Amino acid sequence: MENQIQVENYRIQKPEMWAGNIGDQEIMDRIKDSEFARKQTDDGRDYCYFLDKKYYTSNKENSEYACMAYTLNEPGNLERASVSDVIVEENEIYQLHRISVLRDGVLIDKIPDTKIKVLDSENQSSGGVLSSNKKINITIKDLRLYDVLVLEDSRVKPFTDRDFLRKEFSKYVWVSPDNYWAYGSFKFTFINEREETIAYKKTFFRDEQGNVLEPEINYLKKGERFVIEEQNYINPVDAGREIFPYIDFATDNNWKDLSNYIVPFYEEIFSKSSLKDFAPNVVEKLDDIHDQDEKLRFAIEYVQNHIYYIFNADEMNGHKPQEPAITYENKQGDCKAKSVLLKIILDYIGVDASVVLVNFNTDYYIKYYLPSLLNFNHVVVKVNYKGEEYFIDATIRDEFGLIENRGFIYFMHYLEVKRDQELQIRKPFKFPYFCLNEKVDLNVQGSIGKLNVETTYKGNRANAMRRYFKVTNKREIIDSWNNFLFYGLNYSNDRNGTDVRNIFKDAVIDVVSDDKKLNEIKIQYSATVDNPYYTDPQNNRFLMYFDRNVVKASARDFMHKDLPFWHNFDREKYEINLYTDQKIDTEEKYTVQESTINNPYFEYKSRKKVTKNGATVTIECDPLVNIEIPQNEFEKFRNDHHTVADSNFGLGVDIIEPGLMNRLKFSFKKRFK
Structure with a gap:
């Protein structure tokens, strides 16, 4: 490496003084198999023999250094190592110190087999996103399965006059490593060479029982270092339900x-x-x-x-x-x-x-x-x-x-x-308007149903719907409504696989009105429905309309130990009218069932009006949004959403089939139900 290669965005050179200098023999000495290493390999896990990361900050530059050695035991990992991209900011320099592989006990220099291209990382300029970032594409020839790849590099960001905030203030967040990898040795060092004191705050670290520890704040004066080091390490974080531990480094300030x-x-x-x-x-x-x-x-x-x-x-x-x-x-x-x-x-x-x-x-x-x-x-x-x-x-x-x-x-x-x-x-918020106000009418005569859906969108919903109608083909829009109604009317359970265009005949959809001042857009959909009843395996017929958008699955399914639930649902109102020329069971439990929920974070009510030939339900949901729900209040919130999901998000009516025997069967079923 005596002859340094230098271009505008990358250099091949030795590390800076603050990063240290590691020799070939030391590299080989650190790549040693152990019982821990063999177990990871046997388990099919990719293994990193060592990872040494350093972050250096001064009033003139920010720099990151990494030296690591890891296995190429998986084809996917081999592919990613063979061709990789590094994105550098304007005026940032990528320094490549070492690319080697340990193969059959021999450390082989792969820099002669490395091809580097500098490309513009500019792919959104037509959308107004300007960036002078560069993409450094690194291609390494002749990497083989079961090689151990050694990569040592740095990123150096000298400050220009435009970086006045970065000159004055340091900010870096270290996040604990991905729990996919196993590490023989893991080390991170933060080096403060700024004139100002840097504070660091350890957050979401856990004790041996997995309980989150109180955040810990300490300080680094100029010339001081923070080091965190682990041996035979696999990050124990439950990534689906826990936040990765991290350390926030920032110039001490208020x-x-x-x-x-x-x-x-x-x-x-x-x-x-x-x-x-x-x-x-x-x-x-x-x-x-x-x-x-x-x-x-x-x-x-x-x-x-x-x-x-x-x-x-x-x-x-x-x-x-x-x-x-x-x-x-x-x-x-x-x-x-x-x-x-x-x-x-x-x-x-x-x-x-x-x-x-x-x-x-x-x-x-x-x-x-x-x-x-x-x-x-x-x-x-x-x-x-x-x-x-x-x-x-x-x-x-x-x-x-x-x-x-x-x-x-x-x-x-x-x-x-x-x-x-x-x-x-910010204060929590209650919408002064219904973001979605929908009226559904299904009237059935004989075997034909007339379906009409009129929906008024307001606020964010109106803006989104305008954009959707502006850029989407009308046939595609109608198919989208058809597919939604296919599930809402429960046809997915008695005619699944049927082309929805053959179920919803003569379907049309139009923007009825668009009031830009009220930011309110009204959409009307209508169709003729052949065989509008849902029929169960016992040949019982029902008219059903259940809108699963009313059921907030994200609230019911939410499971996280660290994150509180972020409440951001819209205020909604629905009126569903199902009427037929047949008699219906006016006392059926779910047909007449109503609900009232007064949760601190949302109010919900459904009200029914039932006649001998049909029923109407009016549903209103009024949430308190832009708020995190404390974990000690979340289970009550979740259970109230389970109540909504318990047949309180729509309407169903049971048809009493004509004929004396059917009426007797129905009466017998009701008596012994």
């Missing part, structure tokens, strides 16, 4: 100081931005609107729909907000730029608004993370209007309605860009 750090960057922008000066056309349109609700709606939709959203992954945490005059002139910007422009417009019309930092992807963990501005990856606008609190994502498109009718964004934690702020938690 939320108030962080908010005061970020505020001046925004205040400078706000102070020198005059909407009248840079956007007179927008001002003119606003002044022509006399209703304040409509002014607010225009402002939101102007920024959402007329300013193109560009997400620059490299700059999201790396640069100051763009001036709104530039955003307006170029008609494009990232979430910060669009949010700042929206706030400037709202300031002009006298609506109280502020910019807030959020992270939708890791929202749950923010309450556990150490305070850091690097916890956030998105910016939205908080609006206080008529005594209510709203959050507007300026990057969304094709969203409509007055502010109280717009879609709801689910998240819990945010930091407001104002002085002396603490991390805030």
Whole structure:
């Protein structure tokens, strides 16, 4: 390795001083079979003889180093090792120190057999996602099953002027290794070479009985290291029901100081931005609107729909907000730029608004993370209007309605860009409207049923349904409704495998109305149904309609030791009318059964009206959403959803067949039931 190969994005060279230097003999000495290693191989598990990871941070760069040796005993693992990709950010350098294989006791250098290509990692630019990331493609020739692959590499990210947050603040989350792998030796080292103290917080570590330990916070001054080391290690985490232990490393700070750090960057922008000066056309349109609700709606939709959203992954945490005059002139910007422009417009019309930092992807963990501005990856606008609190994502498109009718964004934690702020938690929310309001009518005469379904969608549901009808073929939409009704009417249990188009004849579906102000879209479906009764194996006939969307399977099936259940269901209303020219059993248990549930997290009621030829059920569900349900309250919540699933999510009527013998049979069945 005396002759270093260097290109813009990768280098082949020796490790940096802080990473250390490991020789060939030491590598071979560490690749030793043991009883533990043999057992993993016998069990068919891939085995890593050693993994040595280091993370180095200074005020000039962040770097990660890894040296590992692992088996290629599985064909899939061999394929992944033979061709792999490494994604590097702008100005980040991938350093390759060693590629070797241990084969028949001999350590073979594979760098001469390695081909490296640098490709653009750009595949979403047409959607406004800009990234100067590069994909480094590494192809290694002549890897063989049962080789032991030795890979030693680093990633070095020197800071540019644009990385001002990364220069000031460190943020790194170490997560315990995948429990698929077995490790002979596992070691992780965090090296602080920053001037500032770094705090680290151990979270979701467990005792020997598997109980979660209280989080533990410690500190690293400049030049200090944190080391975690395991021997003969398999991560014991139950991945399906437990959170992997992790350690959060962040520059020691508090939320108030962080908010005061970020505020001046925004205040400078706000102070020198005059909407009248840079956007007179927008001002003119606003002044022509006399209703304040409509002014607010225009402002939101102007920024959402007329300013193109560009997400620059490299700059999201790396640069100051763009001036709104530039955003307006170029008609494009990232979430910060669009949010700042929206706030400037709202300031002009006298609506109280502020910019807030959020992270939708890791929202749950923010309450556990150490305070850091690097916890956030998105910016939205908080609006206080008529005594209510709203959050507007300026990057969304094709969203409509007055502010109280717009879609709801689910998240819990945010930091407001104002002085002396603490991390805030959003209040739980109750919808002021039904997100879905559906009326189902099935009227049967003889062997023909007339089916009509009228559904009104509002809020997020309306926005989604507009998009669906805009991009989907009408025949496909009808088939989707047909398939849903095939199960809702229980035909899947007596004519499974039948083409639904032969069951629902002359099916049509149309958008009846679309009120952009109310953000309300109404869809109507109708069809003729041959043989509309469900017939059981004993030839008993029923009219049935059970909507399984009412049953929240995610609540009933939820099993997790660490995560609380995140409650985000819509407010819904259903009216189901099933009528026939036949007599029905007006006393059948499930036909007349009603329910009332008053849970702290949702109210649910079903009410019935039964006549001699049919029945109606009205179902309403009103949830308290955007809230985590504490584990000590979850079983009651789950059991109440089991109650909903116990025939309280629809309607069924039993047909009394005509004829004296059938009536006698029915009477006898009822008497001895």
